Amino acid sequence: MKRADNIRPLHARTEALLRRLVRRDAEAAIRKVLATTRPEDIAAAMEHLTWAEQRRLYRVIEDQGYAADVLGFLSDQSAVEVTRSMTEDQVVDLVNRMEPDDATDLVGLLPDALRDRVLEGLEGESAVHDLLRWPDDSAGGRMSPMVFRMPDTATCGQAIATLQQQHSELATSHYVYIVDHQQGLVGVTSLRSLLTSPPGTPLVRIMTREIITVAPTQDQEEVARFVARYDLLAIPVVDEARRILGVVTVDDVVDVIRSEAAEDMLLMAGVSEASDHGGILQHGWRRAGWLLATIAGGVFASEIIVSYESTLEEAAVLAGFIPVIMGIGGNVGIQSATVAVRGLTSGAIQIQGALPFVWREARIGVVLGLFFALMLGLYGYVRYTASDEAFIGPAVACSSLLAIAFASVIGSSLPIVFRRLNVDPAIATGPFVTTLVDILGIAIYFNVARWLIHS
Amino acid sequence: MKRADNIRPLHARTEALLRRLVRRDAEAAIRKVLATTRPEDIAAAMEHLTWAEQRRLYRVIEDQGYAADVLGFLSDQSAVEVTRSMTEDQVVDLVNRMEPDDATDLVGLLPDALRDRVLEGLEGESAVHDLLRWPDDSAGGRMSPMVFRMPDTATCGQAIATLQQQHSELATSHYVYIVDHQQGLVGVTSLRSLLTSPPGTPLVRIMTREIITVAPTQDQEEVARFVARYDLLAIPVVDEARRILGVVTVDDVVDVIRSEAAEDMLLMAGVSEASDHGGILQHGWRRAGWLLATIAGGVFASEIIVSYESTLEEAAVLAGFIPVIMGIGGNVGIQSATVAVRGLTSGAIQIQGALPFVWREARIGVVLGLFFALMLGLYGYVRYTASDEAFIGPAVACSSLLAIAFASVIGSSLPIVFRRLNVDPAIATGPFVTTLVDILGIAIYFNVARWLIHS
Numbered sequence: 085m086k087r088a089d090n091i092r093p094l095h096a097r098t099e100a101l102l103r104r105l106v107r108r109d110a111e112a113a114i115r116k117v118l119a120t121t122r123p124e125d126i127a128a129a130m131e132h133l134t135w136a137e138q139r140r141l142y143r144v145i146e147d148q149g150y151a152a153d154v155l156g157f158l159s160d161q162s163a164v165e166v167t168r169s170m171t172e173d174q175v176v177d178l179v180n181r182m183e184p185d186d187a188t189d190l191v192g193l194l195p196d197a198l199r200d201r202v203l204e205g206l207e208g209e210s211a212v213h214d215l216l217r218w219p220d221d222s223a224g225g226r227m228s229p230m231v232f233r234m235p236d237t238a239t240c241g242q243a244i245a246t247l248q249q250q251h252s253e254l255a256t257s258h259y260v261y262i263v264d265h266q267q268g269l270v271g272v273t274s275l276r277s278l279l280t281s282p283p284g285t286p287l288v289r290i291m292t293r294e295i296i297t298v299a300p301t302q303d304q305e306e307v308a309r310f311v312a313r314y315d316l317l318a319i320p321v322v323d324e325a326r327r328i329l330g331v332v333t334v335d336d337v338v339d340v341i342r343s344e345a346a347e348d349m350l351l352m353a354g355v356s357e358a359s360d361h362g363g364i365l366q367h368g369w370r371r372a373g374w375l376l377a378t379i380a381g382g383v384f385a386s387e388i389i390v391s392y393e394s395t396l397e398e399a400a401v402l403a404g405f406i407p408v409i410m411g412i413g414g415n416v417g418i419q420s421a422t423v424a425v426r427g428l429t430s431g432a433i434q435i436q437g438a439l440p441f442v443w444r445e446a447r448i449g450v451v452l453g454l455f456f457a458l459m460l461g462l463y464g465y466v467r468y469t470a471s472d473e474a475f476i477g478p479a480v481a482c483s484s485l486l487a488i489a490f491a492s493v494i495g496s497s498l499p500i501v502f503r504r505l506n507v508d509p510a511i512a513t514g515p516f517v518t519t520l521v522d523i524l525g526i527a528i529y530f531n532v533a534r535w536l537i538h539s
Numbered sequence: 540m541k542r543a544d545n546i547r548p549l550h551a552r553t554e555a556l557l558r559r560l561v562r563r564d565a566e567a568a569i570r571k572v573l574a575t576t577r578p579e580d581i582a583a584a585m586e587h588l589t590w591a592e593q594r595r596l597y598r599v600i601e602d603q604g605y606a607a608d609v610l611g612f613l614s615d616q617s618a619v620e621v622t623r624s625m626t627e628d629q630v631v632d633l634v635n636r637m638e639p640d641d642a643t644d645l646v647g648l649l650p651d652a653l654r655d656r657v658l659e660g661l662e663g664e665s666a667v668h669d670l671l672r673w674p675d676d677s678a679g680g681r682m683s684p685m686v687f688r689m690p691d692t693a694t695c696g697q698a699i700a701t702l703q704q705q706h707s708e709l710a711t712s713h714y715v716y717i718v719d720h721q722q723g724l725v726g727v728t729s730l731r732s733l734l735t736s737p738p739g740t741p742l743v744r745i746m747t748r749e750i751i752t753v754a755p756t757q758d759q760e761e762v763a764r765f766v767a768r769y770d771l772l773a774i775p776v777v778d779e780a781r782r783i784l785g786v787v788t789v790d791d792v793v794d795v796i797r798s799e800a801a802e803d804m805l806l807m808a809g810v811s812e813a814s815d816h817g818g819i820l821q822h823g824w825r826r827a828g829w830l831l832a833t834i835a836g837g838v839f840a841s842e843i844i845v846s847y848e849s850t851l852e853e854a855a856v857l858a859g860f861i862p863v864i865m866g867i868g869g870n871v872g873i874q875s876a877t878v879a880v881r882g883l884t885s886g887a888i889q890i891q892g893a894l895p896f897v898w899r900e901a902r903i904g905v906v907l908g909l910f911f912a913l914m915l916g917l918y919g920y921v922r923y924t925a926s927d928e929a930f931i932g933p934a935v936a937c938s939s940l941l942a943i944a945f946a947s948v949i950g951s952s953l954p955i956v957f958r959r960l961n962v963d964p965a966i967a968t969g970p971f972v973t974t975l976v977d978i979l980g981i982a983i984y985f986n987v988a989r990w991l992i993h994s
C-alpha cells in the first residue's frame with residue numbers, strides 16, 4: 085500500500101488546475117487543458133468536482149467523440165448527472181458514438197421516459213438493444229458485442245484481410261474466434277499466431293479447441309475469477325448453442341475486481357453505497373441503516389443488563405468488564421467472518437462442505453478464548469481481592485472463554501448462511517456479527533456472574 | 540457477489556477427486572487427471588491440500604515443464620513447502636524452466652543458503668539476477684524482462700520477422716516497443732497495427748509517442764491504478780535514461796489487485812496474514828496481536844468505569860447503556876475509517892488537502908449523532924421515569940451525540956495520519972479505531988452522567 089510520490093503530482097496538478105479553471109469559468113484555458121489530456125484523466129478529475137461543475141466542464145468539450153469517451157470513463161453517478169441537462173438528441177448522439185458496452189451501461193442508468201426515447205433514437209442495428217437484456221452485473225451486461233469471428237474454412241491471410249477491412253470495429257479484439265457453419269464456437273487463436281503463421285495456413289490448424297467460455301447470465305465475479313486464473317485477455321460469452329454473443333475483456337474485469345473489492349469493504353463497515361457526492365444528510369442516510377441495527381442491539385443489551393440490576397447493585401464493579409467482554413467477542417467474530425467472506429470470494433470455501441472450516445474456526449476460538457480468559461481472569465483476580473469481589477476473576481475468565489468461542493462459530497458460519505440465502509456475505513461481517521455477539525457475550529457474562537455470586 | 544452455480548461443479552469435482560486420489564496415493568489415477576487438467580487448475584486444487592499432500596501430488600508430476608508451470612501458479616507459501624523436499628538441482632532445473640518473473644518470486648522466497656546456491660546454478664544470462672534487485676511489491680519486482688524491442692529504423696515487416704524468429708521468448712508480448720540507438724524508449728505500437736499495416740511501413744510511422752511508463756521502484760498498487768485507468772495490456776518499466784527494463788502485464792496486475800484487496804480486508808479485521816494452512820495454534824497466534832490491543836483497551840475502559848463506582852452504585856441502570864454507546868461509536872468510527880481507506884486507495888483523497896474530507900465526515904457525524912441521540916434519549920426518557928433515574932435520558936442523548944461526532948473525526952483522520960507515517964492505513968480501520976473510540980465514548984458517558992446526577 086505504500087506509494088512512490090514521484091508520478092502523482094502530474095495528475096494531482098492537472099486536477100487541481102482543472103478545478104480552479106472550472107470555478108473561474110475560464111473556457112479558453114479549459115479547452116487548452118482538454119486538448120492535451122486523455123479522456124480517462126478528464127473523467128478522473130471530474131469525479132472531484134461538484135455536479136454543477138462537472139456539467140459546466142463537460143459543456144466546454146467541443147469534440148463529440150472526445151465527449152463520448154469521457155462519458156464512458158465517468159462513474160455511473162457522474163454520467164447520469166452530466167446527461168441530466170442535455171437534450172434527448174444530444175444524449176442519442178453521444179450514445180451512438182460510445183462503445184456498445186459503455187453505451188448500454190449509460191442507457192440503463194437513464195430515467196425510464198428518457199431511456200425509451202433514446203432507445204428509439206439509436207441507430208437501427210445498435211447492439212445496445214441486445215445488451216440491455218442482461219443484468220448489469222452479469223457476463224451479458226459486461227460484454228462487448230464486437231467479436232472477431234471467422235468461419236472454420238478460412239485461412240490466416242483471410243483473417244488478416246478481415247481485420248484490415250474492419251479495423252475500427254475490431255479495434256479491441258485480442259483473439260480470433262473460429263465458428264462453424266451454424267455459428268457455433270469451435271476454436272480460438274491469438275492475433276500473434278496470425279502474425280507468425282504463413283498466410284495460407286487454415287485457421288483450424290493453429291486454433292486451440294479448449295476454450296473457456298461463460299454464459300451470459302453468469303455473475304461478473306465468476307467471470308473475473310476465470311480471467312484471473314487463466315490469465316486471459318478476453319473471455320467469450322456463449323449461448324446454449326455455443327454461439328458467441330460477445331466478449332468480456334480484461335480491462336472490464338479489472339474494473340469489476342476493483343469495484344467489487346471496494347463494495348465488499350464498504351459493506352463490511354456497514355456503508356450501503358460508495359459515493360463521494362451528495363449532501364451531508366444523504367451521506368448520513370446511507371450509513372444510518374446498519375447503525376439502526378446497532379442501536380436496536382444496544383437497547384436489547386441494555387434491557388438484559390438492567391434485568392440484572394440487583395446483581396449489579398451487589399457488585400457495581402461488574403459493569404467494568406462489559407466493554408472488554410463485548411470488544412473481544414466482537415473482534416473475534418469479525419475476524420472469523422472476514423476469513424469466511426474471503427474464502428467464499430476466492431472459492432476456497434465451498435457452501436457444501438463448509439463444516440470443516442467452521443470446526444477449524446471453533447477450535448481457533450477455543451485456543452484464543454483460553455489464552456485471553458487466562459489473561460483477563462488473572463487481571464480480575466489480582467485487581468479485585470476483597471472477599472465480596474473475589475468472584476470477578478473467575479466470572480470474567482469463564483465468560484470471556486465462552487463469548488470468544490461462540491463468536492468464532494457465529495462469525496464463521498453466518499457468511500456461509502448468507503451466501504446460501506443468496507445475500508451478499510460481506511454484510512455479515514459488519515455491524516451484524518458484532519451486534520449479535522455483543523448481546524450473547526453480555527447474556528453469558530451476567531449469567532455466569534450471578535451464578536458465581538450465589539454459589 | 541451472487542454466483543451462478545452451473546460451472547462450479549466442474550472444478551469442485553476435479554478438486555474433490557484429486558484430494559481423494561492423493562489421500563489414497565493412487566499415482567496412476569492422479570497421472571490421468573494431470574494429463575487432462577491445466578496447471579492453473581492443479582495449482583488451485585493443491586491449495587486445498589495439506590503440505591504433505593501437496594508434496595506427494597507434486598512428486599507425481601513427470602513432465603518438468605508442467606511442474607514448473609504449476610509451481611508458477613502456486614501461492615508463495617505452497618511453493619516454498621513444495622520445494623522444501625527437493626534437491627538443489629531439482630529446484631535449479633524448475634527455476635530455469637519458469638517465467639523469469641515467477642522464478643524471481645520463488646527464488647526470493649527460498650531460505651538464504653538454498654537461494655545462494657540456486658542463483659549460482661542458474662543459466663548464465665538468467666534474468667532472475669536482475670529482477671531480484673527490486674522489492675517484491677514494486678514495478679521492478681513484478682515485471683517480466685521479456686520485452687519485444689525494435690529499433691526506430693525498422694519496418695513492420697522486420698518486426699513481424701523478429702516475432703516469428705523469437706516466437707517462444709515473445710509469447711507474452713502485446714506491444715512492440717520502439718527504441719532509439721541508445722536503447723531509449725521512443726514509441727509503442729500494438730501487434731494489431733503490425734497486422735494491418737503494409738510490411739514496408741516504418742514503425743515510427745504507426746507508433747504512439749505518448750507512452751505511460753513506470754519506474755522500477757514504483758509501488759505495485761500505483762502500477763495497477765495506471766493499467767486500470769488507461770485500459771492497458773502491459774506497462775513498460777523504464778530507468779532514468781528511459782531504457783526499458785521490463786514490462787508489467789495485465790494478468791500480473793489482476794493478481795496484484797486481488798491480493799491487495801484481500802490483504803486490506805483481512806487487515807481491516809485485524810488478521811495479520813492470509814493463509815489457510817498451519818495448525819490451530821499458528822492461526823490463533825496470527826489473530827492474537829490486535830486482540831491484545833482490544834484487551835488492553837478493555838482493561839483501560841474497565842478502570843475508567845470502576846473509577847465511577849460511586850456513581851454506578853447510585854444508579855446501577857447506568858451500566859445498561861455502556862454497550863450501545865460503545866457499539867454506535869465504534870461502528871460510526873469504522874464507517875468513517877473505511878471510507879477514508881477506500882479514498883486513499885483509489886486516490887480520491889490526497890494526503891495534502893485531506894481536511895475537507897475530515898470536515899465533511901465530522902458534519903456527517905454530527906447529523907448521525909443528532910439523529911441517534913434523539914432516539915436513544917427518547918428511549919431513556921420514556922423507559923426510566925423514576926425521579927432518581929430521570930437523568931438517564933439526557934445523559935444518554937448528550938453522550939451519544941459527543942461519542943458519534945468524535946468517532947467520525949477520529950475514524951476519518953487516523954487512516955490519513957497512518958498513510959503519512961507510511962503505515963498501511965487499512966490497519967486503522969480495525970480494532971484500533973474501535974478500541975480508541977470505545978474508551979473515549981465511555982469516558983464521555985460517565986462524565987456526562989455524573990455531572991447530570993450532581994446538578
